[in-house]
Amino acid sequence: MPKTVCIVGAGPSGLIAAKSLLHDVPKGTFEVSIFDSQPRLGGLWPSKKDDNGGLVHPLMVANQSKHTVQFSDLAWPKDAPELPQAWQVGRYLERYFKAYCLEAELYLETSVEKSENTGSGWRVHTRSKDGDLEERVFDYLLVASGYFGKPAVPESSVVPENPEISVIHSSKYRNLKVLLGEGNPNGGKILVVGGQMSGVEIAGTIATHLSSAVHSPGTSSISNPEKYSLHHIIQKPVWVMPLFLSPRATSPVPPFLPLDLASYNLANRPHPLTNTQGHITEESAIRTSSLYEIALGTNQSIYSAALAVTHKDNANPQYLAVSDNYSEFVRSGLITVSQGKLERLCGHEATISPTQEKIDDIAAVVLATGFKASDSISFLPPSVLETLSLSSQDLNNTIALAFHGTHHPSVPNLGFVGFYRSQYWGIMEMQARFVTSLWMAGGPTSDSLTPAMKQALDKDTSIERTIALRTDPRASQFPMGDYAWLMQEFAAALDLKRLDHLSVMPALPPAGIGMNILTPARYPSKSLNEFQRPEVTKSLKMTEATVWAAMSSTRFVAKGVFRSLLGEWKLERDLVSKLPSHPSGHFSGTAKFLLREGTRDGREAEFDKIVEEGGDVGMEYLYIEQGDFKAANGFTFRATRRYIWRYNEKQDELTVWFAKTDDQKRADYLFHKVEFSVPKGDNEKGWKATAGHMCIKDYYDVKYEFRFKAVNLTDWNLAYTVNGPQKDYTIDGTYTR
Known part of the structure; x- marks a missing residue:
């Protein structure tokens, strides 16, 4: 007879728990039922751009990339952004459910109000959206309701x-x-x-x-x-x-x-x-x-x-x-x-x-x-809550659980997945595998435990450590553990090997050692099926291609420059003209990059297509420079210019647009695209870029040089050489903070 499992929560931790129980052990070992009070699955993560009912803004950008915000056996689509928005993460979870969890019974808009530990199982009381109460008995209870209760x-x-x-x-x-x-x-x-x-x-x-x-x-x-x-x-x-x-x-x-x-x-x-x-x-x-x-x-x-x-x-x-x-x-x-x-x-x-x-x-x-995490586990019996030692004074919302947040030895038929702060997708997957293996073996004291799991449990001090850190003035921001170290510890307990990279990775100075990037796909299941195996490979290839592109080309440089332009710069610019109609002189003033949401002007067809496909129109700057131009003949006048600077994430492209003369907040037409060049040697002082623009019969030859200190621009140059029947001059401007 299959063992029955009640999973509370249909977010990422609930879904990965269901997948492990259904696929990481012989088929039919467990029967899974998932309950969630929300009308959709995904937990914190909405799956629509206009879903504002949850705890996460649907347009919030994840602060980890798609290479980390994923499970080992389902790759993101190739055209997914490097940093997905919350609603896109919700769509990923919908795909994951369809790929691995269709055999589970899913009860949405159904809250778990109370549970009772009978010793041999759990009596779970649920309430549907219509207010109907139901009582069911399960062999195991798995808490996947997470930290963000209230x-x-x-x-x-x-x-x-x-x-x-x-x-x-x-x-x-x-x-x-x-x-x-x-x-x-x-x-x-x-x-x-x-x-x-x-x-x-x-x-x-x-x-x-x-x-x-x-x-x-x-x-x-x-x-x-x-x-x-x-x-x-x-x-x-x-x-x-x-x-x-x-x-x-x-x-x-x-x-x-x-x-x-x-x-x-x-x-x-x-x-x-x-x-x-x-x-x-x-x-x-x-x-x-x-x-x-x-x-x-x-x-x-x-x-x-x-x-x-x-x-x-x-x-x-x-x-x-x-x-x-x-x-x-x-x-x-x-x-x-x-x-x-x-x-x-x-x-x-x-x-x-x-x-x-x-x-x-x-x-x-x-x-x-x-x-408050307490609301996420309020359905547990008072005696169990006391055993878990949840303290209202603990600002980190920790509960006393063994082996890195997976279970408590005093309640062997109760498991936890997702009670972990910091980067959690890989940890959730490991927690789900550990709980599944623990129950498969018969519990933490079973003689059927593998030697690796027995050794891991014998050495484990997670409960004592958690309680001690609650009052430790030198506790870290994320006291539950170092992500990479935890992945190593779970892998050792589960006899999982970390996959090597598929290809040689870029080497970094000074040691010249190849990069060794940790992602969930590096730790796949030991029993991959014909669907999972290509997904793992696809994910690994995607990560490695991203790293190689960044380390050997100009990928993401436009993003780095665009982000660092925000704010005000001091601008000094020289103009040298060979024609008397355009006087030489010097401009001194300021340039402001004023951030705003991407606008439609000048790129109507492209903009409408992005919106139609559910993409991100990105951000842009309204560029305003103001200052005084002192001509070589001594004449001084006030000067100002306006442009629109745009970054297209999908194309990884930085462009500069003219502003309309009659409405200077609006873009008119494209001035130029900034084309970055790969450094030619170790003597480069900054990232160089070029651009070109034909204005009627006059050609603008544009050169940039962006100088960084780590991720921040310190100063940069923008030079124009303009040639044609009407113009023959050079402009060389330096921007400094």
């Missing part, structure tokens, strides 16, 4: 229950109109509370929306968007990484890769791997701080003193966040940062402790204060 909000003494202004949790933010209504004619400050991952991400998102509202053509969805700004409260500086990093950060022509591919290079670590998370020593913290500073090329003081990670911060556990635009918005002044803790919100004013700084003129508050 938004955590400050006590009423900090944020009143009925505030005078709009107060929402970051998981509910969708757009400015929802947050601000029609807006206030006088504007005000949007206060973001919380300085870790979600705080930085949501502040960067709202700043992008504000910038777009101010600088886009047409009418804004809120009135006077230019009168709003953001104020972000953080408790301490965190390292803010962009979505693309460089595996050769010290190179003057750094290549760019999605940050997970740049970070999960096992060639950079001694083997066997040791755990870098948990209790962080001062030595380890200083070493990590140094690595982050090398990756960014700065201690973040270039953006703001409030973001700077100083020597006094280096010895403390280092915290990380991810955002493409946050730091530059801080530098530009759109986001103001204060260090401290929100003590009280009263009317339109907030008080920060311990400085007692007052922030006035607040128009709305966004709470990036995390989630």
Whole structure:
């Protein structure tokens, strides 16, 4: 007789658990039923661009690439973006369900309200969307409901229950109109509370929306968007990484890769791997701080003193966040940062402790204060909750589970998948395999355990370690464990071998060792079927092709340049003309790159096709330069120019467009495409690019040189040589921060 399993949660952890129970053991070993209170599967991940009912914005860009946001045996489509949006992740999960979970019974809009451990099994009480109660008995209960049970909000003494202004949790933010209504004619400050991952991400998102509202053509969805700004409260500086990093950060022509591919290079670590998370020593913290500073090329003081990670911060556990635009918005002044803790919100004013700084003129508050995991497991019996030792005082929402969040030996018929913070797709898959193997063997004390699993369980100290870290002032940001190390530990317990790369990988200096990129596909099942095997190979090839393209061509350089242009630059430009009709002289002024959502002007057919196919129209800049031109004859006049700079992610293409003369926020027609060239040797000082444009009979020969320090542009040159019957001059401009 098959053993019956109740899985609570139809998100990624529930689906990978179902797949393991149905496919990683002999067919018919387990019968699986999946319950989820939502009307769709996917958990946090919506599958439609307009699905705003969940805890994740459908257009949110994943902060890991498709090579990591996947399971080992289902590759993404070739044309999927490197960094998928949330709704695209939801579509991936729908594909995964159809590929591997159709044999499971799926009950959507059905919540698990209560469960009872009978000793030999579980009595599970469910309620359907119509309110119908049902009671079923299962041999095993698997919790896949995750960390994000219910938004955590400050006590009423900090944020009143009925505030005078709009107060929402970051998981509910969708757009400015929802947050601000029609807006206030006088504007005000949007206060973001919380300085870790979600705080930085949501502040960067709202700043992008504000910038777009101010600088886009047409009418804004809120009135006077230019009168709003953001104020972000953080408790301490965190390292803010962009979505693309460089595996050769010290190179003057750094290549760019999605940050997970740049970070999960096992060639950079001694083997066997040791755990870098948990209790962080001062030595380890200083070493990590140094690595982050090398990756960014700065201690973040270039953006703001409030973001700077100083020597006094280096010895403390280092915290990380991810955002493409946050730091530059801080530098530009759109986001103001204060260090401290929100003590009280009263009317339109907030008080920060311990400085007692007052922030006035607040128009709305966004709470990036995390989630309570307790609601995700509230259906478990009180005795089991006591055994799991969930503490409301534990800000990391940990529960006392053995072998890296998979089970508790006192409740052998209860399993967990997905109770893990940090990069979790590979870990979820490993957890699902481990629970499946554990139940297949008969439990943690069974004589049928393989020697590897028995040894892993005998050595395991996960429960003791979890409880100790709750009160450890030097606990890491993600205390449950180092992703790469955990993958190694699970693989050893499961007798899984990590696949070699299919081809030789690019070597990095100084050791000249080939890159060794960790992805879930490197750890496939031992019993791949004829459908899974090509999916694993396809995934591996896709990752390797991406790495090789980045390391040997100009792939992603346009992305790296585009991201780093945001904000204001000092511009000095010389013009040397051979014709008296165009006087020589010098321009001195500023150039601003003002971020906004991609617009349709000038590319109507392409834009409509992207929208029709459900793609991302991308971002663009409104470029405005202003300054004084002093001609060689001594005459000085005020000069200004406007262009539109666009980045097309699918084409990995940077283009510059003329602005309309009668509506200078709108693009008119293409000026040129920026064509990057592969460095010719080690003497290059920056990434070079060329472009060309024929203006009636005059030809513009364009040359760029972009100089980086790690991922950030420090300065760049733009030169034109213009020849034709009407023009004969050269322009050479230098942009510096």
